[in-house]
Amino acid sequence: MMHALRPDPESEKYRVLKGVFGFEQFRPGQEPVVDAILAGNNALAVMPTGSGKSLCFQLPALVRGGLTVVVSPLVALMQDQVAALKLAGVRAETINSAKDRADNVAIWRKVAAGEIDLLYLSPERLMTDRMLAAISKLPLSLLVVDEAHCISQWGASFRPEYDDLARLRAVFPDVPIAAFSATADQVTRLDIAEKLFAGKAEIFVHGFDRPNIRLDVALRADWKKQVLDFLESHAGESGVVYCLSRKKTEEISGFLREKGYNALPYHAGMEKEQRDRNQDLFMSESAVIMAATIAFGMGIDKPDVRFVLHTDMPGSVEAYYQEFGRAGRDGEPAHALMLYGLDDIRMRRMFIDQEHEEGDRRRREHKRLDALIAYCEAAECRRQSLLRYFGEESEPCGNCDACLEPAELTDGTSDAQLALKTIQETGERFGTVHIVDVLRGGNTERIRKFGHEKVSTYGAGTAHGAKDWQSLIRQLVAGGFLDLDIQGFGGLSVSDKGKALLRGEASFRYRQDSLRRERKAKTARSASAPTESMSGPELRLFKALKQLRSEIAREGNVPAYVVFTDRSLADMAAKRPTCKESFASIHGVGQAKLEKFAAPFIDLILEQTGDEAASGG
Template identity: 60%
Template sequence: MSVPEIRPASCRQILKDVFGYSQFRPGQEDAMNALMGGRNVLAVMPTGSGKSLCFQVPALALGSLAIVVSPLVALMQDQVTALQLAGVAADTINSSRPYDDNVAVWRRAAAGQLRLLYLSPERLMTAAMLKALGKLSLSLIAVDEAHCISQWGPAFRPEYAALAGLSEAFPRVPIIALTATADESTRADIRANLFGGEVDEIVLGFDRPNIRLTVAPKQGWKQQLLDFVKAHPRQSGIVYCLSRKRTEEAAALLVEAGVRALAYHAGMSDEIREANQNAFMSEPYVVMAATIAFGMGIDKADVRYVFHADLPASLEAYYQEIGRAGRDGKPAEAHMLYGRGDIRMRQMFIDQEETSDEHKRRQHQRLSALIGYCEASSCRRKALLAYFGEQGEECGNCDACLDPATLADATGEAWMVLDLIERTGERYGAAHIIDILRGAETEKIAACGHDRLDGYGSGRSHKKEEWRSLIHQLVAGGLLIHDVAGYGGLSLSPEGELLLGGKRRFMARQHRPTRKERRAAEAAELPEARMDLFVALKQLRLAMAKDRGVPAYLVFPDRTLQEMARKAPRDLESFAAINGVGATKLKEFGPIFIATIKAYRDGD
């Protein structure tokens, strides 16, 4: 392919003549001007904002070879194909191509016949490639999906860490790093590792107002998924799942319901993954059930929803994943299920990582920020934007705005939290503050003298989970600032100071009890006179279970025994009406349990 003679042209002319656009999008011209002036750039721009043009246009304007670093072969090939269709001399060297093809591409690059060469970080940072490129005149180096550089980011790739040597290897070549997802600590990591701090930073707004945000308690994910997808017929969507098994279960569930659904995860063969991805990209109304292995570089404009069947890893990961919906600017939905089991699983994943304690600590802080978003009592979009350092107004396009939860005045409890945070120097995390509130006797409290504070033990009447939920909501509501990048300390925002000064109130979403708490509450609802019967039924159940060598709950769950104790059925007909009693259990256990109930009632 011949190289178009366009170097004398301006970036604006190239944008029009080569790519067919007459106007720059926000941030594009600033990024291009910096590169044309020989300066480094860190560009954080939302999905669909035209990040690739920020380096493609200057590469053509500057006239010599540009190197583009990309994490995925499929992503590289897609961009190269798009450039070639636009008449641009671009190509890639990667492991999926025959050796002779890669050699031919390199010869064209060395001969000055290419303007953009796409490489993986592993291939670029070999000694042989760095030496060979050092003999050429390079216009710029672009690092796509730059959040992969940061160990704090949502998709850290160890092979990206080697890119820290680019500035030293090519000291006079401007570098641009691009990503759609990076909070302040991730950006700081990229600045330090890739640029040594010397970089022009362009951060555009994170808001995607066309995406409706919803978070729902997980209460039987399969039925919730079915209900959601059935309410969105003839639409393309992505269902993100935590495990490969869950991914396949979700796809099978939807197929059985008559939905064109496919699965995608790292345990599948390359051929099947590629076939499923191609079907999703090219066919209408396909739903992809996938792990996070699916998504980077996916540019399908008409994805109408992203459904999280499980909790994502962090707010950064969540933002990146929901960004695959509504790229055409039309209405789309992000629907997330959120359960306590998900939190425990995510915590376990973090603790089992073979990484530093510092990394684990930051990951736990990021998970805590995500939980705060899930438990937000007011506008979710406002909470999401606040995490990325942006101010937002009530959006009117999230579940908290459209269907507000039942809130209660929690100003008093909020004041107790804020007061203790201020008294302890605004440097401790939620766990320590809760321990003080509940009067815990820990070494840390004793060492700091916090057992002598006025507020020590003032919150004993509330459970840990209730205090934790309130603190998450105070963070999401903008009254507390959570230092994710540091040691997880909580500090007061100006809004928090207003509440502490008695100048504002705080309405909180009521704590959602866990399954264990609900069971305890149901047991507590039994009349005192029936508690003895409940205990007797539990003892009988245990004996039945031991005889059969099975767990007790397989005979009857607690909830069924509670209903038996409340209703005290005296015959098989009324016993059969108890929830959890089927035909087999009625025949096998009915007479024995009825006899116990009769003995109890006859003894009243």
Template identity: 50%
Template sequence: MPDASLHQLRQVFGFEAFRGEQAAIVAHVTAGNDALVLMPTGGGKSLCYQLPALLREGCGIVVSPLIALMQDQVEALRLLGVRAAFLNSTLDGATAASIEQELLAGELDLLYVAPERLLTPRFLSLLDRARIALFAIDEAHCVSQWGHDFRREYRELTVLHERWPDVPRIALTATADPPTQVEIAERLQLEEARRFVSSFDRPNIRYAVVQKDNAIRQLRDFLAGHAGEAGIVYCLSRRKVEKTAAALVDLGIDALPYHAGLDAETRATHQRRFLREDGVVIVATIAFGMGIDKPDVRFVAHLDLPKSLEGYYQETGRAGRDGEPADAWMCQGLGDVVLLRQMIEQSDSGEERKRLERRKLDALVAYCETMRCRRQVLLSSFGEDYPRPCGNCDNCLEPAETWDATVAAQKALSCVYRSGQRFGAAHVIDVLRGSDNERIRQFGHDRLSTHGIGSELDARAWRSVFRQLVASGLLEVDAEGYGSLRLTDASREVLTGGRQVMLRKEAPRRSGRERPSRGKPPVADLDPADQPLFDALRELRANLAREQNVPAYVIFHDTTLRGIAARKPENADELAHVDGIGSTKLERYGDLVLETVANTTQA
């Protein structure tokens, strides 16, 4: 079997060797065994079920939650010579019937289907009459009611084991903390399945968090280092999505909004443009992204706090799937914490759910405020011990200075108390800085002993103090009291002088479009001498993609083009040894690629 799997890997997918645990997973599932696979985005999860489906008799049934992305996945497989299809509501009756006949006739290797369709009596009956190689349950974290993408239909997928006990099942996800892993196994009846857990580390992604000051300006400065590159900007509200997209367009950036309030046709058009065109930036709520297969997303930016570290990890994981350097950048402030706490408290969820969401938000806030290596903190939330500082996050590259903020903390806590614990940070800061405005006079806060005692710090510095006091549990947000701040049990020790408070010193504002140095990139850059050939190959790829109406990366990934540019193959045999060039692509595109190489290198 190893020889057969390696042969298929080379012939179909164009790779010389497996990565990580792929070989073990493929062998395990091909032998007819169940598996639960936890592997980071870009780690090669799809191959873990696609290859066994080719090696086993019958058709692999892939349960995928996103109809919109099935088409691109199937097109990519067809270009590899794999007999793949999808069944969803976008197909007319005649096309769907034809695909069903192909399934029954044994003419399909892989069939993608949404859980809603799979669970219908008609489709289950269809599967009874077909030869099934395996069931692959993609985005398996959707089964967890405590997760961030819960899909009720996933709970009913136990029918696969009950109805076809001899057909192997493989459940896959890139995002599951230890409790979610346990729940996936229980809900899908995979307790006895072998569990394959790869490192969750994405070493090519650089993590950075900045204090929110002027979010649009800060985003503009960040994007200056990503001109002409594809990326995703996440915002919490639809209104902010629209406003941010419009601001980016005004800056000359090809930006498109995406949220659930747009009509289905507009959403589909914007997603298609993002997937198929170079350099498009999508500004979206979290309604966008799950299952996105675009390899060359160079950044994911958050203009608001996400809801949990689990969600943040999945959202940032959409960057750099090709293994090339990418940025995960977040702009956050105390107002985000207040808003998310209010959303939790005002939801219809039960108290158990609310407690869990509060804990997840607290963990995320701690990540934002940490002075440790961010990668260490992030991976620890998935139960993974990262042994040393990563050297590829803002805290490693530009370690934050700390300062003794004990007196400032005492002033802040005292002002919160003396103003009645009924006001948010903005008002308390005005009192501390001695502001004279109508609201302060209305409540008589100009007569408080704390009025003006904090004039040594500007408003930005005070916002940082309050944000860190909340993060460290010395203040809490009264989510039911319009986001007012109140003391905690831990506050007393600070106020009485029994506890020192050390806080992060915020970095000064960067002028213009100054950005920190990226340092040495984790992936080797293209040799400048190879750039003309790489550009010519990208142009060839773009033309082919337009002719075939598919995303450019479906033809070739950038990594494959980079390999061609570096090797400069002179014949088909040499070209066949470039990763990503399988037999079908060699036959289909080989002559055009070799012609491009010859013409460019001789020019």
């Protein structure tokens, strides 16, 4: 049953924005998505991590009234969002496997009685016949699919349990569906839209750029020293160190503890209680380093993660984007470093071959890995290479190692033209291995089958080894001179930029033989924290406010950022509100938080101000 829209949603949305969430205005990209959902339209929003996706469906849910059901893949993600909503005075709940049956039954009774506005469910729990039948009897106003890329088999994070969500539009034909993702490329977006909406949806792509995160890549050499050098510039900060194996997470966390860091392991092989305890410490405390496998990932919504370090190469560009995107969600400067080597590439190839049968899926995953290797070998701005993969063009960012510490580049224009010409003459449908075989005069079955020993460039590249040609071609992909067909068979085709190179209207410079050459990576300076511009008294007050926030969070058994973000505390330290009226103007203070928290924070501000006056500070 469709719930009637409340009068004047335009003014109501601003009342809810300030009164519930404590914000004076929308962030870039939010309002068009909110308006589409308020109008009752299906919507797919692809927005970078930290851009405020959750508000885009939480606010319309409150304005529209009735029940909103949110599909979310992880218990931790559901619980954190529900905790944050409750502190903001929103009637939100989750029914999940971490609760006992009596609690879940009690929550469902509240849902059935119309006492809940947002209900978070896993896809498995929602898509049972019993749950669908029960919800169909309620005034369902909106369906939300979070982490929507999980529904697409074209994506790198496909989850079979999400596949069944395609039935939602048939079960609830009059209820709008809103889907959200941070990582869906164009192929994945179209697949999501077809499955969830039969293609009938407004699609919003707010961009993939996270300009506050510095992007660095280094060849792995003495990795323990490289990790320590990196962490030196991030003393006293929270971060994640991703490892390929469970054993390595234990090794690194122990090694870092010996060096004086508060480091904890996290992987799927640990006892659940210990894993949960480590996650809770990371979420609630500052200056904690989590050494983790990718089991520690989706749903980690700690806003003040200042760095993400990969000791091993991830599986794809999408996976890497998701993982380093856990840094800097508060918009403040953050830092991502990936260490990689030949062993990583070999291991990743092996994983793909073991996990996927011969066929399209396996070929596609190999091509995804090729794209990540191209990112690692990018001779120029890494952010340009990364965004190009998602279909965006950008100017050099000035915030990656390739921009800040340019590598020595070799003029490879003539070799690049040779490779591009070979790709054109063989029909722009073959992958790197075949092109290199042709360039080096190979006598393979495929060359004979297609008659490629007759192309003009056959054997013209024997001066270089196969690995040198592979590296050059990957850098041509990274530089936008070649397009890689990930959806199909991984064929290479010459882009407009590549055609300009062939015509002699452009040049090509590249890092020669980068995989076999160790480039000394300089240690980046620590990203400037929001506290760096604070005066002495302001910084002291900020630290005291953080301590009070931690105490309140522990008492309420919620992550500290759910009480207030660092940005809210910095605003308090700067403005020093001493009454409820002025406290209401602080960023992130809605009506519920004003009633709950104004008194203790104002008392602390008055106490600190009085102490400063008494000491002449």
